[in-house]
Amino acid sequence: MDFIKILKDIETIDPEITDRLNPRRAAIKNITSFGSKVALSSLPFALGTMFKRAYGQTSNTVNDVLNFALTLEYLEADFYTKGNASVVYSTAPAAAQGALTQIAKDENAHVAFLKSVLGTAAVAKPTFNFTNSFPTVFTDYATYLAVAQGLEDTGVRAYKGQAPALLGNKVVLTAALSIHSVEARHASHIRQMRRALSTSGVTNVITPWISLGANGQANDSGVPALDKTFAGEDNKTQGGVDITTLNGAVAGTKISAKAAVECFDEPLTMAAVLDIAKQFIV
Amino acid sequence: MKIFEKDDQELLSEEKGFFSKKLQRRNFLQYAGASAAGIALVAAGCKKDDDFSRGLDLGSGDIGILNYAYALEQLEAAFYTQVALTPYTGISSTESGYLTSIRDHEVAHREFFKAALGNSAIPGLQVDFSSINFTDRTSVLGAAKAFEDLGVSAYNGAGYLIKSADYLTLAGKIVSVEARHAALIRDLISNGTFVGSDIIDANALEITRTPIEVLSIAKKYVVTEINASNLPS
Numbered sequence: 001m002d003f004i005k006i007l008k009d010i011e012t013i014d015p016e017i018t019d020r021l022n023p024r025r026a027a028i029k030n031i032t033s034f035g036s037k038v039a040l041s042s043l044p045f046a047l048g049t050m051f052k053r054a055y056g057q058t059s060n061t062v063n064d065v066l067n068f069a070l071t072l073e074y075l076e077a078d079f080y081t082k083g084n085a086s087v088v089y090s091t092a093p094a095a096a097q098g099a100l101t102q103i104a105k106d107e108n109a110h111v112a113f114l115k116s117v118l119g120t121a122a123v124a125k126p127t128f129n130f131t132n133s134f135p136t137v138f139t140d141y142a143t144y145l146a147v148a149q150g151l152e153d154t155g156v157r158a159y160k161g162q163a164p165a166l167l168g169n170k171v172v173l174t175a176a177l178s179i180h181s182v183e184a185r186h187a188s189h190i191r192q193m194r195r196a197l198s199t200s201g202v203t204n205v206i207t208p209w210i211s212l213g214a215n216g217q218a219n220d221s222g223v224p225a226l227d228k229t230f231a232g233e234d235n236k237t238q239g240g241v242d243i244t245t246l247n248g249a250v251a252g253t254k255i256s257a258k259a260a261v262e263c264f265d266e267p268l269t270m271a272a273v274l275d276i277a278k279q280f281i282v
Numbered sequence: 283m284k285i286f287e288k289d290d291q292e293l294l295s296e297e298k299g300f301f302s303k304k305l306q307r308r309n310f311l312q313y314a315g316a317s318a319a320g321i322a323l324v325a326a327g328c329k330k331d332d333d334f335s336r337g338l339d340l341g342s343g344d345i346g347i348l349n350y351a352y353a354l355e356q357l358e359a360a361f362y363t364q365v366a367l368t369p370y371t372g373i374s375s376t377e378s379g380y381l382t383s384i385r386d387h388e389v390a391h392r393e394f395f396k397a398a399l400g401n402s403a404i405p406g407l408q409v410d411f412s413s414i415n416f417t418d419r420t421s422v423l424g425a426a427k428a429f430e431d432l433g434v435s436a437y438n439g440a441g442y443l444i445k446s447a448d449y450l451t452l453a454g455k456i457v458s459v460e461a462r463h464a465a466l467i468r469d470l471i472s473n474g475t476f477v478g479s480d481i482i483d484a485n486a487l488e489i490t491r492t493p494i495e496v497l498s499i500a501k502k503y504v505v506t507e508i509n510a511s512n513l514p515s
Contacts, residue, residue, distance in 0.1 A: 098474050106477065109486035160454040164447035177438045178487035180454065182477060184461035185488075189476040191462075192469060207383070208466040209459055239398050239452055246393035248386065249363055255390045263387035264455040 062172055065162045067123045068270055069176065070114040072158055075277055076151050077111045078128045080104035083148075086138035096193055103148075103186050110179055117175075127282040133225070145194045150226040152187035153210060154268070154276055156180060157229075161267035184265070209262045228276050232268075236260040334497050337507025338404055344449050345402045346513045347440055350493055351453065352395035353407055354436055357503055358429050359388040360409045365426075370419045377470060381426075384463050391456055398452075408505035423471050430464035431481055432491070432499055433457075439490035443514045461488075 083089060084104050089097060115122045136143045159180035166173035188208040195206040205211075210233050211220045218234035219227045236243050236257060243260035247253070255263075268276075340349040362385035369378060396403050415421035437457035444450045465476035482488050491499075493510050501508075 095473055099476070102474070102477060106482070106486035109484065113485035113487070156458050160451070160458065163441065163450050163454045167447055167450060168442060168445065170442040173442045174438065174490055175487055177441045177454070177457070178490060181434050181438055181457055181461040181488045182482060182486055184458035185465035185477045188462040188465035189469060189474075192466065192476075208380075209383075209387070209462045238394060238455065239448065241394055241397050243390055243394060246390060246397060249359075249366065249389040255386065255393070259383070259386040259390055262383065263390040263459055264452075265458040266455065267451060 061165055062169065063118065063121050065165050065176070066114055066118050066172070067121070068162065068273075069159065069179070070111065070118065070123060071126065072155055072273070072277065073107055073110040073114060074125045075128060075280060076155060077104065077107040078125075079130060079148070079151055079280075080107055082130065083138055083144055086144075088138055088141045088144040092141055099189055099193065103189075106182055106186065110182075113175075128280050129282050130280055133279045142194075142197055145190060145197065146221065146223045146226070149187065149190045149194060149206075149221055150223070150229045150276075152183055152190050153221075154229045154273060155183040156187055156265060157268035158270075158273040159183065160265065161269050161273070163267075207262070210265060212258050212261050228272070231272070232266050234261055235264070235266055238264050334494060334508055334510040337509045338407075339509040339511075340404060340513055341402060342512040343514060344444055344446050345399065346510075347443055347453075348395060348399055348449065349402070349404045350440065350496075350510065350513060351437070351456070352392065352399060352403060353504075353508065354433055354496070354500065355388060355391040355395055356407050357409060357500060358433060359385070359392040360407075361411065361414075361425065361429055361503075362388050364411060364416060365422055368416045370422045371417050372419065380466060380470070384426075384466075387459060387463070407508075409503055410505050411503060413502060420471075423467060426467045427464070427471060428499075430460055430467050432496060433460040434464055435481075435489050435491040436493070436496040438488060439492055439496070445514075 080100060080103055084100055089100060092100070130137050130147065134143055134147050137147050138144065159176055162176065163173065163180075166176055191206050191208045205214060206220070206222070210230065212218075212234060213220045213230075214222070216234075218232060219230040220233070221230065243255050243263070244257055246255045248255050248259075340346045340353065362381060365381050366385045369381075373381075411425075414425045434457055437453050437460065441450060441453060441457075444453060468475040468478075477486075492515075493513050497508055497510055
């Protein structure tokens with residue numbers, strides 16, 4: 001991408017572009033800081049935001065979604081930062097430490113990315129407390145992983161729920177989807193870590209995907225405190241199609257209820273996500 | 283909107299003649315490949331174009347994107363169906379359980395798109411898995427990783443092309459499941475590789491691919507020529 005050429009092109013349409021940009025020192029500064037910090041694939045995003053700022057235009061909807069995402073990423077990053085400094089991390093197996101370090105790094109990168117994009121419009125980081133709701137979260141490894149699973153699966157549902165608000169927005173929607181799938185990868189791995197624990201009957205049946213609970217309930221985590229995170233995940237009807245009426249892999253069979261639940265993840269509204277997150281926000 | 287609908291109708295009726303011709307060829311290929319457990323072997327010397335402007339038309343607008351997703355789900359479902367039919371040597375019960383579940387998910391995705399697209403659905407694709415050694419764990423999991431990572435990048439890259447909020451949500455509901463599969467398969471190959479610098483950038487954003495990029499990678503496994511030239515861009 002040739003920034004200078006783009007600016008010159010715009011100058012032919014809007015001769016005052018340079019004047020518009022120059023007084024906005026923050027916007028210009030963002031070009032350079034983006035250039036050094038942001039991967040090339042994200043430059044269109046940076047450019048779009050910078051122009052919006054230069055022209056004094058902001059899209060409230062888009063910024064609201066981005067700030068909602070930032071709040072969630074603050075939450076996740078804070079959780080792993082605290083957890084990875086605690087005894088649950090220092091006493092965890094080496095492979096688990098590696099995974100938790102990677103996930104913490106990704107969540108912090110998401111925070112930095114969203115903050116860069118939002119610039120001065122970024123919300124401040126709230127103060128979080130995890131031990132109010134889960135007193136042993138940073139002393140008991142199983143609890144740490146259970147809460148981690150709750151946060152990751154909530155994150156997946158939260159991004160999914162906001163996609164329609166970004167409909168057709170090549171830069172922002174694509175970035176949001178590209179975070180969404182990373183959260184799903186995290187969720188998959190945390191779920192595998194819980195399965196590997198196998199200290200109880202419940203953890204044995206944890207799958208990398210959201211399945212039906214042991215008693216057919218929407219919450220498959222085995223942790224009743226996470227009920228809100230999985231509310232509605234037992235849905236079997238997609239786009240008006242009851243998935244269990246479709247032909248299964250083996251001739252003469254239909255898709256099972258379990259597979260129907262597993263093969264589609266469900267979105268959560270912003271309100272539902274904030275209702276889950278508020279227990280951690282002081 | 284009416285105009286677009288009319289265009290779609292016209293495209294569809296033009297298509298019908300084309301489909302029936304295509305079907306004759308498909309039947310031939312099915313016949314030719316019938317011995318290989320339902321998998322047609324690629325006809326040697328069968329020339330394919332690289333610009334995806336000829337062959338089976340995915341269609342335009344949201345229908346085109348849904349058919350694009352349907353094509354990818356067909357590929358994945360066919361792959362895991364074969365894995366379940368002919369498990370690799372020394373497969374553990376845990377891995378067998380995982381791969382059977384993934385097969386069921388992909389078959390459900392395929393059947394969902396088929397049902398949702400109705401008359402607009404493309405026919406079944408002829409696949410070519412001759413490059414995969416189904417008796418070998420490394421070969422099978424390597425292919426699974428390629429399919430899953432490709433699928434995620436495809437959905438991520440096509441999301442903005444979707445005009446309907448409902449369809450976008452449906453794509454979102456599927457892509458996160460594909461990402462869960464991808465992470466699992468990568469962990470089965472090497473624990474802890476569920477995410478990494480080969481698929482995420484410095485901001486921890488996952489890579490995306492355009493339909494042409496995806497089809498260029500997938501064509502190794504697909505005999506049927508695919509025309510993506512009417513997809514939105």
